[in-house]
Amino acid sequence: MNDTLTTLLEHRSIRAFKDTPLKDEEINAIIDAARSGSTSSYLMAYSMIGVTDPEKKRKLASISNQSYIEKNGHFILFLADYHRHMIHANKEEKDILSKNVQSTEYFMIATIDATIAAQNATVAAESLGIGACYIGSIKRDMDLVNDLFDLPEHVVPLFGLALGYPDEKQDIKPKLPKNAVYFENSYASDEQQKSELEKFDETITTYYQSRQTNKRDDRWTTQVIEKLHNQRNDRLTPFVEEKKFNTR
Numbered sequence: 001m002n003d004t005l006t007t008l009l010e011h012r013s014i015r016a017f018k019d020t021p022l023k024d025e026e027i028n029a030i031i032d033a034a035r036s037g038s039t040s041s042y043l044m045a046y047s048m049i050g051v052t053d054p055e056k057k058r059k060l061a062s063i064s065n066q067s068y069i070e071k072n073g074h075f076i077l078f079l080a081d082y083h084r085h086m087i088h089a090n091k092e093e094k095d096i097l098s099k100n101v102q103s104t105e106y107f108m109i110a111t112i113d114a115t116i117a118a119q120n121a122t123v124a125a126e127s128l129g130i131g132a133c134y135i136g137s138i139k140r141d142m143d144l145v146n147d148l149f150d151l152p153e154h155v156v157p158l159f160g161l162a163l164g165y166p167d168e169k170q171d172i173k174p175k176l177p178k179n180a181v182y183f184e185n186s187y188a189s190d191e192q193q194k195s196e197l198e199k200f201d202e203t204i205t206t207y208y209q210s211r212q213t214n215k216r217d218d219r220w221t222t223q224v225i226e227k228l229h230n231q232r233n234d235r236l237t238p239f240v241e242e243k244k245f246n247t248r
């Protein structure tokens, strides 16, 4: 075991932060780590917006009523972004839009690039003792996020990352075990998957009943199927298409 592995294995989302801004050198280290990740075809098809304006943070927090979007040490919005590529393509009168940028493949590339950057930022923050929580709930009002940050075409907000000095102790949440997510040489049988999930449900029931805060009676399978059954964001597909992403 080394420090990197310890940081990774001790990950837990933090949702209560001290109201103290992160130091500039901490923010710079986190951004540098984000910028250093792998990127498909060297495209670097992502950007980040650091949000420090209290009014903008308040408006972002109002989308999902999550106080930690407003009260934290720093907030970064992650974007899938081909705007800079489009500027240069237009200058050189090259059609990169219909050839690639609009395609599902290139939307995937941009979201993967942004996610790698964000996860590097998260691990860097946690290695410095700074807590982090991804914020996907901004997707509930993409138009508000779009207007708040004047996002041009070919830029889609994906998620935020709330960062700060932790003001809570959180248990580590159990994750699916190795046999449930790592298969060798071919995809696992349904039988194997069912048996792994039954065991994991038992682990999760025990976890929810024994954790320090917000104890409850729940199973992983019930929880996620309920979520997948209920959640629907009708505005997301047209929003992404209006930004000229994922249209073919």
Ligand SMILES: Cc1cc2nc3c(=O)[nH]c(=O)nc-3n(C[C@H](O)[C@H](O)[C@H](O)COP(=O)(O)O)c2cc1C
Residues within 6 Å of the ligand: 011, 012, 013, 014, 015, 066, 133, 134, 135, 136, 137, 138, 159, 172, 173
């Ligand atoms: C893309 C993404 C979006 C997320 N959005 C939210 C969010 O809006 N609010 C929140 O409280 N947690 C959010 N989370 C955190 C997850 O709930 C959390 O990672 C998961 O429950 C596992 O817990 P852990 O991070 O403590 O291991 C998000 C995580 C990811 C990866």
